[in-house]
Amino acid sequence: MCLLSCNAFTPLSLPSSPRAVSTISSQLASTTTDDNSFIDNITQRYNIFQKAKSEGYDFKQSMAITIAGEYDEEAAKNKINEEINSASCVMFTWEASPSCKQAIKYLDIAGANYKVVRLDDPWSEGNPIRAELGRMVGRSSVPCIFMGGKYVGGFDGGVGDESPGLMGMAFKGTLQDRLKEVGAL
Numbered sequence: 001m002c003l004l005s006c007n008a009f010t011p012l013s014l015p016s017s018p019r020a021v022s023t024i025s026s027q028l029a030s031t032t033t034d035d036n037s038f039i040d041n042i043t044q045r046y047n048i049f050q051k052a053k054s055e056g057y058d059f060k061q062s063m064a065i066t067i068a069g070e071y072d073e074e075a076a077k078n079k080i081n082e083e084i085n086s087a088s089c090v091m092f093t094w095e096a097s098p099s100c101k102q103a104i105k106y107l108d109i110a111g112a113n114y115k116v117v118r119l120d121d122p123w124s125e126g127n128p129i130r131a132e133l134g135r136m137v138g139r140s141s142v143p144c145i146f147m148g149g150k151y152v153g154g155f156d157g158g159v160g161d162e163s164p165g166l167m168g169m170a171f172k173g174t175l176q177d178r179l180k181e182v183g184a185l
Contacts, residue, residue, distance in 0.1 A: 049066040052066065061140045071131075072128075076131070080133060088113065089146070091145045094119055100155070103145065103166055112185060130142070136151075139153075148181065153168065
């Protein structure tokens with residue numbers, strides 16, 4: 001008798017000993033339960049995505065909300081505001097993000113004092129914060145940088161003239177002045 005492995009689609013032979021058959025039977029039973037949980041999770045995430053889209057969010061923000069899953073929105077907002085108010089320059093990041101690495105490099109070059117809030121350590125706590133940041137500022141990408149409690153954009157962009165991102169501020173000649181104004185230099 002053969003089964004197909006769900007992971008590799010290669011045939012598996014069932015052993016003939018009663019103990020081995022019992023072990024495989026219990027594994028198959030747990031797989032069925034895991035499959036039901038998996039399907040329920042996918043269904044739940046699909047519904048979250050559809051709700052976000054119906055609320056007018058773009059694809060990227062809807063995905064951020066979907067990845068976050070069900071969470072306490074007020075708690076996430078409170079955590080964001082607590083972090084924003086904890087330093088004159090606060091940057092929400094992912095450690096492996098090239099844009100986050102560039103933002104850190106440029107703030108270091110500018111001589112800025114800043115606080116890094118990692119959204120990937122752990123992901124389970126960072127994903128709801130990322131979803132709420134996207135709702136708050138209109139952009140779900142990282143880094144998400146605040147100076148003096150106000151959103152200034154990411155590394156290479158933002159959502160408008162008031163939040164052009166670090167590069168935009170540097171090219172306009174306003175980055176150093178803004179860092180000084182908020183006490184980050």
